[in-house]
Amino acid sequence: MRTEQDRDASTEFLEQINRARENATPLRIQGASSKAFLGREVAGEVLDTRAHRGIVSYDPTELVITARCGTPLRELLAALDAAGQMLPYEPPSFSEDATVGGMIASGLSGPRRPWAGSVRDFVLGTRLMTGSGKQLRFGGEVMKNVAGYDLSRLLTGSFGCLGVITEVSLKVLPKPRQCLSISLELDSARALSQLAEWGQQPLPISAACHDGRQLHLRLEGGEGSVSAAHQRLGGELLDSTYWEALNEQQLAFFDPGLPLWRLSLPNNLGPLMLPGEQLIDWAGAQRWLKSEAPNIQSLAFDLGGHATCYSHGVSDTPFQPLAPALLRYHQQLKVQLDPQGLFNPGRMYAEF
Numbered sequence: 249m250r251t252e253q254d255r256d257a258s259t260e261f262l263e264q265i266n267r268a269r270e271n272a273t274p275l276r277i278q279g280a281s282s283k284a285f286l287g288r289e290v291a292g293e294v295l296d297t298r299a300h301r302g303i304v305s306y307d308p309t310e311l312v313i314t315a316r317c318g319t320p321l322r323e324l325l326a327a328l329d330a331a332g333q334m335l336p337y338e339p340p341s342f343s344e345d346a347t348v349g350g351m352i353a354s355g356l357s358g359p360r361r362p363w364a365g366s367v368r369d370f371v372l373g374t375r376l377m378t379g380s381g382k383q384l385r386f387g388g389e390v391m392k393n394v395a396g397y398d399l400s401r402l403l404t405g406s407f408g409c410l411g412v413i414t415e416v417s418l419k420v421l422p423k424p425r426q427c428l429s430i431s432l433e434l435d436s437a438r439a440l441s442q443l444a445e446w447g448q449q450p451l452p453i454s455a456a457c458h459d460g461r462q463l464h465l466r467l468e469g470g471e472g473s474v475s476a477a478h479q480r481l482g483g484e485l486l487d488s489t490y491w492e493a494l495n496e497q498q499l500a501f502f503d504p505g506l507p508l509w510r511l512s513l514p515n516n517l518g519p520l521m522l523p524g525e526q527l528i529d530w531a532g533a534q535r536w537l538k539s540e541a542p543n544i545q546s547l548a549f550d551l552g553g554h555a556t557c558y559s560h561g562v563s564d565t566p567f568q569p570l571a572p573a574l575l576r577y578h579q580q581l582k583v584q585l586d587p588q589g590l591f592n593p594g595r596m597y598a599e600f
Contacts, residue, residue: 254302256316258383258414264295265412266381268590275590277408279318282343283354285560287407287567287595297349300414303327312372314417317349324348333420336364340495352416355405358495359455359466362515362530364421368404375415376403379586387417402581408592409600410585424454424468426475429490430483432463436519436528439463443531444516451477455491458528459501466491494529497558501527506538507562513553520551545569567596575599 268275274292278284301318308331315324321341328334338358339351352374357366373387376399387400403413434442439458446453452469464486467474493499502508506524513520515533520526524539537544537555545568548555554568570578575597582589582600589600 254316255299256302257299257318258377261295261300261377261412261414262381262383264293265377265379265590268293269379269381269588272588273590274593277353277412277592279347279350280320280343280345282341282346283350283356285558286354286556288564288598289561290592290595292590292593295412297347297412297414298345301347304415306331308333311420311422312417313420314373314415315348317347317352317412317414317416319348320344321346321348321351328420329423332423334423335370335418336421337361337367337370338491338495339367340497342496348416349413352404352413353406353408359457359491359529362533363454366404368401370419371400371404371416372419373417374400374403374413376410376585377412377414379411379588379590383414384411407595409582409596411591426467426469426471426473427488428467428474428478429455429486429488430465430467430478430481431486432465432481432483433461434458434463436460440518440528440532447531451481453477453531456529456531457494459499460525460527464490499527501525501536501538506540507557507559509537509539509544510556510558511535511537511544511548511551511553512555513548513551517551522547565597570597 265275275295276290276292277295277297279297298318300316302316303319303324304314304316306313306327313324313328321339322344325335338360340356340358352367352371355367373385376384376386378384387398403410436458443456452467452473453465454468455466457464465481467477512534515531517532520535522535522537523541524537527536529536545555548568556568557563557566579600
């Protein structure tokens with residue numbers, strides 16, 4: 249499991265953080281920059297996490313893997329694949345060099361997310377370097393209930409604003425024994441209605457996307473349950489690579505052009521007349537929208553959700569604006585972990 253490139257660079261990180269503290273120098277935390285298009289522009293001295301890499305421990309019988317932040321995500325996935333296991337939430341890479349730290353910091357999940365859970369649902373523990381030059385450890389390597397708030401999960405999706413995530417322990421699961429993808433000729437209204445109905449039934453659906461013309465489904469589980477579901481639902485067989493192309497935004501829908509927005513919405517809304525071209529994912533809970541309309545986030549808020557701009561530089565507030573009370577909580581948390589505001593200042597919001 250160990251490779252010649254494995255290296256513990258925590259001492260160098262700590263030295264760089266302490267120099268930044270002394271000189272009040274902002275730090276731009278980055279790995280492969282595969283998610284750099286998300287969020288606001290950050291100015292500062294680069295703290296490159298890729299020097300700190302390697303799988304620290306992995307026991308397939310325990311279903312837990314621990315890796316350093318700079319470990320290439322593909323290496324972690326390869327180790328899991330060799331043992332017949334997986335990260336159930338299917339994190340997108342957007343680059344062959346994407347890192348484990350970037351996966352946690354961005355908190356992005358793929359097509360299986362509504363049925364398996366999100367990134368933070370599988371984070372067991374983390375190690376963090378704070379803006380005070382402290383090294384902290386949260387959680388561990390077992391699933392258990394604890395008193396208080398789980399800070400490991402809080403760090404997931406924090407985009408490096410709270411500190412340098414140096415190590416993470418993740419719960420993993422066995423790969424399904426059978427996987428089959430199908431396409432059904434249904435309009436969006438019928439597709440969403442059917443998905444709502446199927447969601448109340450024991451069908452082995454693990455992905456559902458409507459492209460405006462067809463409903464694409466992935467069935468996963470035991471051979472018997474997948475075969476029975478296929479016989480019941482019918483449909484044409486779909487190349488299983490469709491889901492990776494969707495997850496990595498390689499479908500024709502994602503070709504450069506109009507600004508791209510991700511809308512996270514209640515999954516019971518049904519068809520929506522949105523101002524642009526849309527792709528319905530997560531059985532309706534996630535809508536990809538290509539649009540130049542100026543009010544996307546307000547629209548998402550009115551629908552009970554939120555919107556994130558996936559086109560860099562289009563919006564000065566790419567993440568959904570926070571309510572005043574929630575913004576104060578974010579600012580207070582930032583002060584506790586990064587009192588000088590060194591880490592990725594303004595990446596998520598201009599206020600911190």
